[in-house]
Amino acid sequence: MLATARTFSLLGIEVREVEVEVDVCNYGLKTFSLVGLPDTAVRESRERVRAALENSGFDYPQHRITANLAPADLPKAGPSFDLAIAAGLLGASKQLKPEQLAGVMLAGELALDGSIRPVPGALAMAEAARSLEARAIAVPVANAAEAALVQGVRVVPLERLEQLKQLGTDEEPAPPEAFELSLNGAAPTGSDLADLRGQPYLRDALEIAAAGGHSLLIIGPPGAGKSLAARRLPSILPPLTRSDAMEVLRVASACGFLSRGHLAVRRPFRAPHHTISTAGLVGGGSPPRPGEVTLAHRGVLFLDELGEFTREALEALRQPLEEGRVAITRARGAVELPCRFMLVAASNPCPCGRGEESGECECRPASARRYRAKLSGALADRIDISVAVDRPTAKEMGAGRGVDSASVRARVVAARERQELRLGAGRCNADMDLAELRSAAQLSREARRTLARGHAQLGLSGRGYDRVLRVSRTIADLAEAERVEAEHVARAISLRRRGNE
Numbered sequence: 218m219l220a221t222a223r224t225f226s227l228l229g230i231e232v233r234e235v236e237v238e239v240d241v242c243n244y245g246l247k248t249f250s251l252v253g254l255p256d257t258a259v260r261e262s263r264e265r266v267r268a269a270l271e272n273s274g275f276d277y278p279q280h281r282i283t284a285n286l287a288p289a290d291l292p293k294a295g296p297s298f299d300l301a302i303a304a305g306l307l308g309a310s311k312q313l314k315p316e317q318l319a320g321v322m323l324a325g326e327l328a329l330d331g332s333i334r335p336v337p338g339a340l341a342m343a344e345a346a347r348s349l350e351a352r353a354i355a356v357p358v359a360n361a362a363e364a365a366l367v368q369g370v371r372v373v374p375l376e377r378l379e380q381l382k383q384l385g386t387d388e389e390p391a392p393p394e395a396f397e398l399s400l401n402g403a404a405p406t407g408s409d410l411a412d413l414r415g416q417p418y419l420r421d422a423l424e425i426a427a428a429g430g431h432s433l434l435i436i437g438p439p440g441a442g443k444s445l446a447a448r449r450l451p452s453i454l455p456p457l458t459r460s461d462a463m464e465v466l467r468v469a470s471a472c473g474f475l476s477r478g479h480l481a482v483r484r485p486f487r488a489p490h491h492t493i494s495t496a497g498l499v500g501g502g503s504p505p506r507p508g509e510v511t512l513a514h515r516g517v518l519f520l521d522e523l524g525e526f527t528r529e530a531l532e533a534l535r536q537p538l539e540e541g542r543v544a545i546t547r548a549r550g551a552v553e554l555p556c557r558f559m560l561v562a563a564s565n566p567c568p569c570g571r572g573e574e575s576g577e578c579e580c581r582p583a584s585a586r587r588y589r590a591k592l593s594g595a596l597a598d599r600i601d602i603s604v605a606v607d608r609p610t611a612k613e614m615g616a617g618r619g620v621d622s623a624s625v626r627a628r629v630v631a632a633r634e635r636q637e638l639r640l641g642a643g644r645c646n647a648d649m650d651l652a653e654l655r656s657a658a659q660l661s662r663e664a665r666r667t668l669a670r671g672h673a674q675l676g677l678s679g680r681g682y683d684r685v686l687r688v689s690r691t692i693a694d695l696a697e698a699e700r701v702e703a704e705h706v707a708r709a710i711s712l713r714r715r716g717n718e
């Protein structure tokens with residue numbers, strides 16, 4: 218007797234349909250073979266399915282069982298196939314009727330006692346079930362909230378394997394309540410830009426970076442507030458749109474971060490340690506997993522101690538920064554992952570952290586030189602704004618709180634609206650290509666003169682020149698100016714450090 222159950226394979230953050238065909242032969246030796254490119258976790262599924270069936274009051278067939286996961290050339294990884302394998306087995310042994318499984322997609326990991334554990338990627342699975350016009354998708358109860366964000370497909374939350382008997386009957390578990398996305402986008406409470414004492418220059422740089430979506434490098438000694446400033450950046454970025462929020466959730470779902478409960482969506486903030494591997498940073502592995510750049514999608518990626526990251530890891534960031542996506546090529550086809558993020562990097566001025574200008578630097582000249590070369594090497598041509606900051610003075614520390622995130626965010630939102638009028642929805646100045654930049658950044662005569670002077674003084678490269686133009690345009694947008702004026706250019710030039718080209 219043969220039966221089929223439908224499920225999904227998660228690849229990156231996307232899913233593909235997988236059919237589980239189960240054949241139960243009423244003669245021969247008692248065996249259970251699983252074919253169709255399963256990885257170890259899928260092969261171990263046989264043991265979990267057997268125990269879960271027996272502990273849920275079902276009969277485990279005492280003869281030859283064959284399960285085939287099709288298409289055979291699609292890699293299958295992880296334990297999320299358990300539920301569909303069990304359902305197919307129940308169909309093939311006539312413990313479930315064919316019409317109960319018709320039009321239902323299933324995903325879930327089985328515990329030996331028959332309870333159903335959450336799986337990664339349930340949101341993408343529900344979306345795929347909707348586009349495949351499935352009657353329903355049965356998911357672990359812990360994944361029901363994320364699956365229910367998808368309208369137009371019935372979500373059946375399951376807690377235990379024996380509930381499969383209820384599929385397609387009057388007792389089928391009711392769909393969970395539809396969840397309203399809360400798009401506050403703000404940082405967690407208690408994390409406000411007002412916490413940053415003094416540092417007007419750094420505060421300005423943050424606001425301009427947020428307004429234009431520009432990448433930012435902060436150089437300064439320990440205690441200068443670099444990390445604190447970076448962590449406050451999400452609190453001044455515009456709120457997420459619904460479609461951006463769904464992208465953020467899809468990534469979080471694929472990584473198994475979402476569980477039952479209220480789904481408040483914020484822009485992500487990721488701060489990987491400098492010892493991270495290249496695959497950990499940009500994604501990779503088998504099966505392909507999202508890296509930090511994808512976890513930071515629509516949010517902020519913060520690289521503290523930029524100079525300590527390996528050259529290989531920094532090189533690997535170039536393509537993601539440029540294209541907003543990562544392609545992971547595997548023997549069996551490529552997986553593409555989204556990664557539109559704002560990069561914020563921070564560094565000490567030299568290995569000892571005091572900086573040459575302080576007069577207290579203890580670094581050997583050669584090692585200080587190497588350190589600077591690394592900072593200005595790998596990523597500098599991808600960084601729009603770089604600022605040097607110092608520790609706040611005692612007076613600044615004693616002063617009251619600064620401007621709060623909400624006020625800054627209002628200006629950022631207004632500046633982004635001007636950019637969208639010019640460039641189209643969802644785009645900002647950092648995304649402009651050269652032709653757009655030329656037409657958007659119309660300079661006054663005075664501004665052109667200022668730029669020429671700055672060009673000569675800073676020894677700007679062609680790219681550096683374009684970057685100053687780009688940042689000038691953002692400063693003009695913050696000032697609600699149609700044309701880029703001399704003062705905007707002068708401020709943009711002050712946001713590029715000499716020698717950091």
Ligand SMILES: [Zn+2]
Nearest residue numbers: 567569578580
């Ligand atoms: Zn030093």
